[in-house]
Amino acid sequence: MDCPSSAKRCDGVSRTCTTCETMSWMQRTQLGTRGSAPSDPVRLWMRHCVALFRSSTGFFAGLSSHATHPCSASSLAGPSPAGLLGLGHPMSTPRHEQRAELSSAARPAYSNPGTAEPAIGPPKGVGLGVRHNKRAPRPTVAEALMGTAARDKALGSARAPKGSASKRPREPRLLPAGTTALPGRSAGEPGGEVTFAPAAFSPAEAQRLLKCLQTEVGWMHKEVMVMGRLVMQPRLVAYQADHASLAYTYSRLTLSPDAWSPAVLAIKERMEVLAGARFNSCLLNLYRDGRDAMGWHSDNESLYGPAPTIGSASFGARRDFVLRWNADPNVKWRAQLGAGDLLVMHGDLQAHWMHALPKRAGVPGPRVNLTFRQIVHPEAPPA
Numbered sequence: 118m119d120c121p122s123s124a125k126r127c128d129g130v131s132r133t134c135t136t137c138e139t140m141s142w143m144q145r146t147q148l149g150t151r152g153s154a155p156s157d158p159v160r161l162w163m164r165h166c167v168a169l170f171r172s173s174t175g176f177f178a179g180l181s182s183h184a185t186h187p188c189s190a191s192s193l194a195g196p197s198p199a200g201l202l203g204l205g206h207p208m209s210t211p212r213h214e215q216r217a218e219l220s221s222a223a224r225p226a227y228s229n230p231g232t233a234e235p236a237i238g239p240p241k242g243v244g245l246g247v248r249h250n251k252r253a254p255r256p257t258v259a260e261a262l263m264g265t266a267a268r269d270k271a272l273g274s275a276r277a278p279k280g281s282a283s284k285r286p287r288e289p290r291l292l293p294a295g296t297t298a299l300p301g302r303s304a305g306e307p308g309g310e311v312t313f314a315p316a317a318f319s320p321a322e323a324q325r326l327l328k329c330l331q332t333e334v335g336w337m338h339k340e341v342m343v344m345g346r347l348v349m350q351p352r353l354v355a356y357q358a359d360h361a362s363l364a365y366t367y368s369r370l371t372l373s374p375d376a377w378s379p380a381v382l383a384i385k386e387r388m389e390v391l392a393g394a395r396f397n398s399c400l401l402n403l404y405r406d407g408r409d410a411m412g413w414h415s416d417n418e419s420l421y422g423p424a425p426t427i428g429s430a431s432f433g434a435r436r437d438f439v440l441r442w443n444a445d446p447n448v449k450w451r452a453q454l455g456a457g458d459l460l461v462m463h464g465d466l467q468a469h470w471m472h473a474l475p476k477r478a479g480v481p482g483p484r485v486n487l488t489f490r491q492i493v494h495p496e497a498p499p500a
């Protein structure tokens with residue numbers, strides 16, 4: 118696939134890092150298991166939503182301003198077996214978590230965009246959903262269909278009954294497809310939701326997009342300051358946004374945005390359909406192999422407002438993504454994010470949960486992750 122670079126490189130951009138933890142658990146729920154055949158009303162309904170999502174993303178693809186570019190939305194011809202889900206969510210003040218990460222040891226330069234074979238998984242399960250509505254809290258479709266208790270059972274939710282902290286699951290769960298209210302939240306309580314749409318891009322689309330992302334994005338390997346000393350980030354980074362004014366600063370380092378590149382714009386369009394939200398910036402991470410990682414953190418910087426919707430898209434090697442509840446760090450959720458999977462973190466999740474991408478042995482290739490964000494309070498330009 119010939120995918121000419123269209124992104125400019127920017128200078129002085131980096132991201133703070135942290136120590137990531139290793140998780141040793143594994144649990145699959147029925148709906149979280151990929152490739153399972155729809156055999157009950159909920160799954161059949163999901164399949165219906167898949168068809169809806171395919172047609173909506175086709176519509177958006179036709180609107181692309183990069184219609185002739187090989188990495189553009191309109192070049193994505195394959196099926197998109199995922200749907201839309203969403204919940205309203207209460208607002209709360211985010212708690213700032215300082216990012217800190219393990220530095221990578223000396224690593225060979227990244228140089229494989231043309232030859233790397235991404236680890237594309239088998240055909241996967243489906244997502245489901247309805248449009249996200251920020252103002253009016255609404256039940257998930259699954260809840261509406263069968264009630265909370267049955268939904269929790271079917272989706273393997275780790276939501277705990279009120280006041281039963283000791284009964285909360287100590288084992289991490291696998292995020293199910295669809296939208297899940299994470300533990301600690303029932304109506305009106307803080308918590309947050311995750312929408313997980315496996316295989317929102319078909320394997321063929323995901324493979325093509327990975328190659329585009331590897332070549333068209335201005336990847337940088339940057340040192341950052343962690344606890345008073347400079348360390349290399351254990352991954353490559355890039356940053357794109359609507360406008361040069363949408364810089365992203367933390368730990369005294371500023372990410373100056375590149376313009377959108379065609380592949381990123383194509384992914385953004387599909388992500389916005391899933392999330393029911395608009396995004397004006399995107400942080401990109403390229404994990405060269407299993408030694409690259411991201412430590413525990415929350416995406417709760419003030420420029421995103423009090424309850425940001427964060428859309429995460431993954432391409433390349435499947436990796437574990439872990440959520441950890443601030444109120445009880447033993448409560449964790451895991452999603453295995455594979456090529457073409459989308460995940461949206463909604464509501465006040467960033468205020469109550471942290472997330473990480475742990476190091477893993479035996480990861481077969483590189484992975485690119487894009488986190489789409491909406492900057493609502495742009496930073497003041499440097500004096």
Ligand SMILES: O=C(O)CCC(=O)C(=O)O
Nearest residue numbers: 400402416438474486488
């Ligand atoms: O790579 C991932 O899945 C996580 C990325 C992330 O959390 C971030 O960019 O803030």
Ligand SMILES: [Fe+2]
Nearest residue numbers: 415416472488
């Ligand atoms: Fe994050």
